[in-house]
Amino acid sequence: MNMNQLRDLKPWHYGLLGALFLGLILLALKGDAYAKFDPFPAAQFSESSADFLGNQYVLRAQIDSQLQWDPQVGRILAVLPDHSPHRLPIFIPAELPENVLNGQRYEMLISVKKGGLVYVEDLRKY
Amino acid sequence: MWRIYVNISWAQIVVAAFAAAQGYVPSNALPKQPQTQNPQMGYGFSAPSSGSFESETFQKMAQKAFDPSSDSMDFQEGSFQWKGRSFQLANQRVFRARFERFLLASPAEEAVAYGQVLQQVEDLLSVGNLPDAETLSEAWNLLFKASEYDRDGGNASIVANQVFNAWRIRQEMRGKAITETELQRVRSLQQEIVANRNRVVERLKKQKERSNSSKEKDAAVTKEIDSSQSGQEAYFRALDLAETEAKIALLESQAAATAIQAKLQFQSQIVSFMMQRRFHHAQILASFYQLIFKGSQQKLEVGKEELNAFIPNSDLSFTVDSLLFMAREAINDVRVGVDAVLTAESEGRRLIALERVQETFFLGEHLLELDRIPTQQRRQFLDLYRSMLEAQELANVKDYQGLREMIGTLEELAQDFPAGRMRASIDSAMSVSDMSVFAAAQYRNAGDIKSAREELANAIKVWPTNPTIRDFQTETNRLATASSQGVQIFDDLLKRGDRRGIYTNRMELGFALANDNERKQKLMQVVDVLARVDLLIAQSEEMANQGDYFAAWELIQLAFEADADDAPMNRVRAKLAPRVAKFVGLLDRAVDAEATSRYAAALNNYLIAQDIYPASRICRIGIERVSQSVLNLAADQLQASQL
Numbered sequence: 001m002n003m004n005q006l007r008d009l010k011p012w013h014y015g016l017l018g019a020l021f022l023g024l025i026l027l028a029l030k031g032d033a034y035a036k037f038d039p040f041p042a043a044q045f046s047e048s049s050a051d052f053l054g055n056q057y058v059l060r061a062q063i064d065s066q067l068q069w070d071p072q073v074g075r076i077l078a079v080l081p082d083h084s085p086h087r088l089p090i091f092i093p094a095e096l097p098e099n100v101l102n103g104q105r106y107e108m109l110i111s112v113k114k115g116g117l118v119y120v121e122d123l124r125k126y
Numbered sequence: 127m128w129r130i131y132v133n134i135s136w137a138q139i140v141v142a143a144f145a146a147a148q149g150y151v152p153s154n155a156l157p158k159q160p161q162t163q164n165p166q167m168g169y170g171f172s173a174p175s176s177g178s179f180e181s182e183t184f185q186k187m188a189q190k191a192f193d194p195s196s197d198s199m200d201f202q203e204g205s206f207q208w209k210g211r212s213f214q215l216a217n218q219r220v221f222r223a224r225f226e227r228f229l230l231a232s233p234a235e236e237a238v239a240y241g242q243v244l245q246q247v248e249d250l251l252s253v254g255n256l257p258d259a260e261t262l263s264e265a266w267n268l269l270f271k272a273s274e275y276d277r278d279g280g281n282a283s284i285v286a287n288q289v290f291n292a293w294r295i296r297q298e299m300r301g302k303a304i305t306e307t308e309l310q311r312v313r314s315l316q317q318e319i320v321a322n323r324n325r326v327v328e329r330l331k332k333q334k335e336r337s338n339s340s341k342e343k344d345a346a347v348t349k350e351i352d353s354s355q356s357g358q359e360a361y362f363r364a365l366d367l368a369e370t371e372a373k374i375a376l377l378e379s380q381a382a383a384t385a386i387q388a389k390l391q392f393q394s395q396i397v398s399f400m401m402q403r404r405f406h407h408a409q410i411l412a413s414f415y416q417l418i419f420k421g422s423q424q425k426l427e428v429g430k431e432e433l434n435a436f437i438p439n440s441d442l443s444f445t446v447d448s449l450l451f452m453a454r455e456a457i458n459d460v461r462v463g464v465d466a467v468l469t470a471e472s473e474g475r476r477l478i479a480l481e482r483v484q485e486t487f488f489l490g491e492h493l494l495e496l497d498r499i500p501t502q503q504r505r506q507f508l509d510l511y512r513s514m515l516e517a518q519e520l521a522n523v524k525d526y527q528g529l530r531e532m533i534g535t536l537e538e539l540a541q542d543f544p545a546g547r548m549r550a551s552i553d554s555a556m557s558v559s560d561m562s563v564f565a566a567a568q569y570r571n572a573g574d575i576k577s578a579r580e581e582l583a584n585a586i587k588v589w590p591t592n593p594t595i596r597d598f599q600t601e602t603n604r605l606a607t608a609s610s611q612g613v614q615i616f617d618d619l620l621k622r623g624d625r626r627g628i629y630t631n632r633m634e635l636g637f638a639l640a641n642d643n644e645r646k647q648k649l650m651q652v653v654d655v656l657a658r659v660d661l662l663i664a665q666s667e668e669m670a671n672q673g674d675y676f677a678a679w680e681l682i683q684l685a686f687e688a689d690a691d692d693a694p695m696n697r698v699r700a701k702l703a704p705r706v707a708k709f710v711g712l713l714d715r716a717v718d719a720e721a722t723s724r725y726a727a728a729l730n731n732y733l734i735a736q737d738i739y740p741a742s743r744i745c746r747i748g749i750e751r752v753s754q755s756v757l758n759l760a761a762d763q764l765q766a767s768q769l
Contacts, residue, residue: 046734049727067729067753073761076753078733086734089726089753091760115759116719116726 033122034058034109040118042084049116056111059118060126061088063104075100090118098123193518221488222515228487229508233497240275241494243268244282244406251413262417266290269410277494281399281407288395289414295388296418306377309370316367323363389419396449404492405453412450460490464498471503476540480507480514510539525591526552559589563598570602571633573640605637612638616645620652626692629656659685659692666698675705676739683744709738716748725755 040057061079064087068076074093077100081088090110092100100106108123250265251257257265266289272282392415399408425445463486470479483499490496517532530552537545562585569578585595612635619627628635632653639645662685669678679702685695703710716731729752736745 046730049724049730067749068757070757070761073757073764076729076757076760086737089729089733089756091756093760093764113763115724115756116730117756117759117763118726119760119763 034107037109040081040110042081042086042088045088045112045116045118046086049112052112053114053116054112056109056121059088059090059108059110059120061090061106061108063100063102063106065102066100070094079106088118090120092120092123096120096123193514224491225484225487226508226511228491228496229504229511231504232501233499234277236275237277237494237497240272240277243272243275244410244494247272247410248406248413251410251417253416257417262289262414265410265414279492281404282410284395285407285411285414288392288411289418292388292392292414292418295384299384302377302380306374309374309377313367313370313374316363316370320363320367392419393446396446400449400453402492403456403489405456405490406493409450409453409457412446412453415446416450456489457493457495460486460493460495463489464495467499468503474541476506476510477542480510480540483507506539510536513539523591524555524589526556526589527591555588556592559585559592560594562588563592563594567598567601571636573636601633605633613642613645616649620648623691625652625656625689626694628652629660655688656692659688659695662688663695663698666702670702675702676709676742678702679706679710680743709735709742712738713744713748716752720748720752720755723755725752725759728752729756 035058037056037058040059041052042059045052059079059081061081064078064080066075066077067089072094074091074096077090077092078087079090080086090108092098105126106123107126109121111119111121113119247265247268249255250261250268255261266286269282269286269289272278273280273286392411396408396411396415399405399411463482467479467483467486470476470482487496513532513535517529517536520529520532530549533543533545533548533552536543562581566578566581566585569575569581582595582598585592589595612631615631616628616635616639619625619631628649629652632649635649636646639649662681666678666681666685669675669681679699682695682699682702685692686699689695712731712735716728716735719725719728719731729749732745732748732752736742736749739745
């Protein structure tokens with residue numbers, strides 16, 4: 001594309017390109033929120049969950065089954081983390097309005113809370 | 127009900143129940159005591175009222191199946207029925223002795239010759255041969271030849287004597303007839319003399335009446351003297367006549383009496399032969415009778431009562447001809463009976479053959495047709511007959527084990543013996559008795575003495591020699607003996623926490639603690655727990671044998687929860703642990719975490735353990751329980767963060 005061609009662009013073409021550029025910037029910013037956390041060490045966590053209290057991780061896992069559910073509180077799920085042979089219990093609070101189905105894969109932003117509870121703060125399919 | 131338990135005299139129960147069941151003691155004669163009696167006085171015995179349908183059914187079947195006698199024989203009435211005629215059978219032992227003697231004997235060669243002689247006599251007397259005096263004499267002479275055979279038993283001589291007696295009487299009657307004719311001639315002469323003398327006396331009387339003068343008077347006196355002498359002579363002639371008349375009358379009456387006597391003796395002997403079932407001799411004697419006596423003398427005058435008993439419900443007028451017919455019919459029937467025996471034996475129907483041979487033997491015991499049954503078959507009949515009698519005795523005393531062996535013998539001896547049906551019946555009766563003993567043991571162990579006694583009595587009634595009854599008695603005696611020391615033993619075991627020891631000795635301790643409600647309650651608890659532990663151990667071992675160690679562990683874990691100190695259980699648990707170490711480690715960590723309220727960690731461990739053994743019951747229950755705790759924990763944390 002040469003300069004002459006750039007001169008031929010209509011104003012709405014510039015608007016469209018600007019919106020596209022802005023979206024890419026927002027997307028990059030969002031991806032950065034997961035990227036700054038380490039992957040969840042599922043194997044070590046099983047051995048001693050108390051060592052991980054207060055930490056935040058990114059957990060990539062497949063939904064196995066729902067163990068408990070309370071509409072006011074949330075749900076307890078058993079998930080199978082990537083590269084792990086054993087399942088892991090996680091808690092998804094009710095405030096995260098995500099339809100979770102068995103077999104779906106999610107990338108989750110988690111934190112380890114009191115009692116070794118894996119608390120899901122955010123999640124997205126991948 | 128346990129309260130009365132230790133005071134029972136088991137020996138009394140067993141003996142009394144046995145006696146009642148055997149009929150030695152009538153049930154209503156046994157002492158009955160109310161159920162509310164003082165336990166220290168012991169438990170009263172009363173025979174159970176329930177009978178045994180199985181036992182009675184078997185007895186009826188056995189009486190029929192093992193009875194070798196023919197249906198024609200009624201030993202209770204002592205009679206044998208043959209074509210509506212009834213013979214006196216004597217008692218069963220006498221008949222059995224005669225029958226067995228026949229089966230043990232062998233046909234003798236002389237019997238053939240004897241039979242030929244009898245056949246000759248019968249042929250000579252046959253009406254078809256038109257017998258004359260010479261033929262009769264020949265037949266009569268053959269009778270003496272027949273009587274020489276042992277088989278005849280001298281009966282041919284009796285026939286010969288009867289015939290000779292008849293002939294002798296006939297001869298005497300002929301002599302008396304001559305004398306009577308002579309006397310009749312003398313009587314005619316005497317009658318003429320008497321009549322002549324009477325006429326002379328009458329003439330002299332008329333002459334006296336006509337003469338009235340003295341001269342004539344002198345002459346009349348002379349004639350009166352003559353007249354008086356003539357009257358006396360007439361009188362003596364009349365006496366002679368009367369004497370002759372009396373002699374003639376005496377001869378006539380003697381002749382009649384002698385003829386009647388001969389006829390009656392003859393008829394009596396024919397009836398006697400018939401009653402003795404000596405049909406050949408009856409036939410021969412009847413034939414002689416027909417030929418010796420005239421046709422108007424054929425009606426039987428004697429033996430009416432015997433014949434009425436022989437042919438009941440009959441209003442026939444018996445004649446010698448009818449007896450002759452019956453004798454021939456019997457001889458023919460024996461011949462047909464022997465044919466039936468030989469046919470049944472050749473077709474392997476020995477049981478039927480045995481019944482027929484008995485009937486045939488009784489009817490034709492003195493006939494030669496029975497000799498057609500060979501010695502070998504007689505021995506086989508004897509073996510079967512004795513075996514059936516023995517089986518009948520065994521059935522009467524309900525010795526089922528002996529009876530089963532005897533049925534095997536009978537099956538070998540007679541292919542048509544219903545062995546299968548009898549075995550099934552025996553098995554059924556034995557099972558009923560075994561079940562009653564088992565029920566009695568259950569009632570005894572539960573302390574229900576009344577029901578235990580009833581079941582035991584029923585078991586004895588159905589099968590008195592049941593070996594499990596003796597086992598039951600031995601066990602009961604052992605329990606009763608051990609009960610005296612049981613309280614101290616129980617306390618010691620309980621103090622040491624040896625629940626397995628209590629469980630092992632539970633029967634003896636049950637007796638010992640029957641009156642101690644507190645200890646009895648503890649005993650029952652221990653027994654319940656250990657019984658469950660034993661069951662779980664058995665199931666766990668079975669799972670381990672099948673290679674399912676995780677399932678085996680879960681089962682032994684349940685036993686561990688029931689009694690953690692039980693040694694047999696811990697041995698099995700220790701043996702299994704290495705095979706499921708990782709799984710057990712996860713479960714232990716889950717339990718520890720749950721115990722310290724680290725529910726999420728507990729849930730994590732349960733999930734990992736379930737991944738190892740997905741069918742885990744422990745994991746499933748743990749996950750359900752702990753996940754709820756985790757949710758509650760999350761709720762608390764949410765609530766705390768909102769505050």
